[in-house]
Amino acid sequence: MEREVRVRFAPSPTGPLHIGGVRTALYNYLFARKMGGTMILRIEDTDQTRFVPGAEDYIRESLEWCGVELDESPWKDGPYGPYRQSERKPMYMQYALQLVESGHAYYAFDTSEELDEMRERLKAAKVATPQYNAITRMTMKNSLTLPEDEVKRRLESGEAYVIRLKVPRKEEVRLKDMIRGWVMVHSSAIDDKVLMKSDGMPTYHLANIVDDHLMKITHVIRGEEWLPSAPLHVLLYRYLGWEDTMPEFAHLPLLLKPDGNGKLSKRDGDKFGFPVFPLEWKDPFSGDISIGYRENGFLPEAFVNFLAFLGWNPGTQQEIFTMPELIEAFSVDRIGKSGTKFDWQKARWFNEQYLRSKPDEELAQYLLQALEEHNIECSFEQAVKICSLMKERVTFPSDFWRESSYFFEAPTSYNEKVASKKWNSQAVAVFEDFKNELPSLADYNADAIKELLNNVLERHGMKIGQVMQALRLAVTGLEAGPDLMHIIEIIGAEETKARIEAAIEKLAAYASA
């Protein structure tokens, strides 16, 4: 019988979630929604020493920003809570004990010094992979080698111990991955993994199997870094007697550094000059700040669209997808196998596409906000006009203000190159007439302004191409920008007149040359 699809995203709160994690969450979400299933978030905080304050809130806020909705989570209770492993602590021991009783696990009392010693010894003996396994466990201090009464005595005296899985010496462990097909691993390559730590917490391996089982998870979609330990997880399901409801696995290709050397890591943001985190993160210990996509001006839709295409594609020519469209198009068998390098240029392109598809009225809000911060007044209508002029040339919302400040402030300097090449006495003669006649224009709009300019040019026997660059220089100080007539329309006749007069004065040296 087909079970209702239930998937989980299970980050550990050890710092900011990086984009690889966000992508894993996204794929889980898309799959859940596509299948009409349930999306769960479980916090994997079994390592108390790595807890970072704020990390959990960061995860929550990041997913909210991306539009990844959680059906069950620490913040939205469901039938299988709690959703923080630290709060599920009492649940794990019984399963570990069940394994001990069935002979699939055992107590071990070795100190970390003894473990190091064992590894050193094996290394010296040229053993390829020094590990606690079927062979070496018989030389260590555990319930397999110690007399029964001593084991009992040690346990009762409160001595520190761990519970290890007794991995069989020779056995092929097969695992079917939805992305890679059958993966075969020999049990000799797996060591006797610690299941319960001496602090009473389970390790990832035990906790993840117990929780996935208890939470009725049907599909485990996670990063490829988990593939090597997946056979171990299969063994756990088997020994716990849960193999018939074992989830299906899908191991996602990793996100790689742009230079193709290694998986994208937290430090790479600074190194390559783009964010690796969805949101800005301030490290609570060092105070270091890492930039985020949101603060960098990315629209969440663009970020999600871009991320979805890192390792997956719909098999059609369509590139722009809304979240509902992604859900509709998503399927696990269109996820690629090979690692994916991060392409900053393409990320920008997606953002441009989304920005341009927004109505001018919405874009105007970005500009208005920036203007407010600079204490500049501007009507909503003006802002809309400016944005409609600028939208084809911006990548980020912050560009609206950065690229359009001349609408509000007269130029304080002029592009040197244009000034020396295009500013001359003939142009100035045209501008004298133009700026004087501008305020008396009956119908003040871009078309009328252009008509006036043409009239003046005709009187002077000149063509529009001869003065346009210089006029732009006078009005904006720059060498390039959107349609000048529209700029002049927005700025207004009086301001334009004043700017032209200022330019004539300041650039006099060029005109006489």
Add this chain to the structure above:
RNA sequence: GGCCCGUUCGUCUAGGGGUUAGGACGCUAGAUUUUCAUUCUAGUAACAGGGGUUCGAUUCCCCUACGGGCUACCA
């Protein structure tokens, strides 16, 4: 080192025994424009190498190379 996974234009990728190996980003050129950008058009550029299997392999198999992951009482 051992084990596991992978390898199509610079990048993201489609394809799959016989194709002019397709698209997108980037880049280049042309067109448009008052400039820059946009837009449009064109161009650039790839099946890692070697063996098989086959009438025919980029596609299937093996080996090598290269890349990546894992190798903790971390997840």
